[in-house]
Amino acid sequence: MATELTAPVETAALAAEVEGLLDSAEPEGIYRDTRECGGGLLLAALLLISPPTPRAPKTDAR
């Protein structure tokens, strides 16, 4: 196949980079969810059964 000649080091490095770009690994998944009010309170917001009626207008727990 292709042979030596005066293949500069740069070309060899580029060839490796070409391979890397062609058969690139998947980037790490980026997961970012919608921020609802009180975003961190996942459990309270996502109710398997039902969120109770707020009793008093306390700070939003949902």
Add this chain to the structure above:
Amino acid sequence: MVSGGPPPARRAHPDADLLDTVAAGALDWIGAMRGSFRLPADVTTDADPNLTLKPLGELAELAQVTQALHPVAALREAAADLLAFAWKETRGGELFVELVRGEPVATYPVELYGVFARAGLRHPGVEELVGATTSLRRWRVAREDHTRTLNVLNAERRIGLPPHADFDTVLAHTGLGLRPEPWALDRKAAYGITHDVFHATDWGRTPGGLPAPLAGYLRLWLPAWTETWAEERLWDLVGEFLAVSACLPGAPYDLAAWRVLAAAQAPDGAVPETGGVPPPGASPGEAFTACYHSTLVAAFAATLARAAGHPDPPESEATP
């Protein structure tokens, strides 16, 4: 584990060992943690209902499914025991009398009572009260969340009240009924879809309950949702997706996802809500909050998958 129970009508599930290990472990942990489900004295007044009534309601709903559907007798018995415990915590339903009197237009006492009524656990005083409150025009005012309305409709059906709206019409307006672009779901929408399915199938008891186009939609996209939320390690949602899969005709079985979920289960049977198991130093209360929901879901999903019998072969030969 003692096996027994009604012989499954269909061929045994090829992954029965794994499914039963997940379910048994989860029920063991739930049983060991049952004290954390106990209702505090101020449950009808000051206690946070999300940390008291909601877990108990989930326990009753999901244990009931395992009690009814699991082919392994020992697991059915463990689940029956948990359901009885939950009913006892409501003081034979007396709790709901107090809740409805305190908050007559709230839906949640009716929804929670419906869970028990479904199991034949009833209280005449509650039924008199809700007969009065749910017949109001007020009760028919549209709610913010269609998924929630489905649960209210289910409760009405379970209790024997007239439905305040048409189930299929409401379902058509939910996050499932509208069949949104499957790549555009956020977490809340995902939970909405799983619960639309649970309500439409009476928590997996009537797998044929989904309109065919919706079942087709789910069959197409569940693998992608399960895979990505597993990568995100949101185990309760992974469990819910697996449960939804078992609610579809043919109950497609996502072997790879089940293995990932099983691997996320701690040796004591707990399945963390998200990420890893709570660190060793966590208090029982913290461990409970971090795990109870996802652990119940794991038992529920494993029950439905097991009860569905032999699943259809995967649609795609190369599905992992």
Add this chain to the structure above:
Amino acid sequence: MAEQAQQNSALSAAVADVANGVALALDGEGDSYALSALLAQEDTVALAAVRVLGADVLAPYALRGDPARGSTDRQVVRRALAAYPPGADASDVSLWSYRGLVEASRAFLPETGADGVDGADGGGRDGEGGEPGAERPPEPRPGDAWVQTDPWPALAHRASQLAALSLPSLAPALAVGLAARTDDLARGFVRAVRRRDWLQAAGVGRWLVRAPDVPDSLGLAAGLVFVRRMSGSDPRVVLHTTAAQRFPGGGPW
């Protein structure tokens, strides 16, 4: 990671430049396209970028072929192929992509007889320096079992890497194989968008637009617009989404 390092490299910049030029040409009907005009200079980096983008560097010719004007570009492609042949341990993706560029050159820039033998314009980087008839690059036979056997996430990833082969008349067997797994590719699109892997999503989308039975509920057209915008108009993403628009359907079925 390696990915990050590559994003800032001269090669990545060159790839982005060429992708941008191709996308613009596709948008503008492609009637004045010349690959050679996109390359700052015919240096090794520019040729490497051509090899990375593969058949897509000739996509505007597929839109409106004008082989008469393509002679210079044919030389550019030939030099890129010669400079960056797949190595002995090259991946299937590299082999397929290489072959895609060979096929694209043949399909979109057929020889007119007016071409001189390579070397007249000083390319000089013939890998096949010693072989006679070097103008016909070797055509590797890449494996394709993965089209049937890959689990759907891996399938979608690989299909996306080979999105340039979705251009008309290239790799028909691959297109048929992938069309048989349209639902799996559609799942891969969903997965990629959920992971915010816009490049993968856009690449998978190119196969999907030509699949005969993409599920309606996927919302592919809206999804491609979404991906393009969400990527911040990344040149490679834009190239994919533009190509998806310009080459809808038209598969060999």
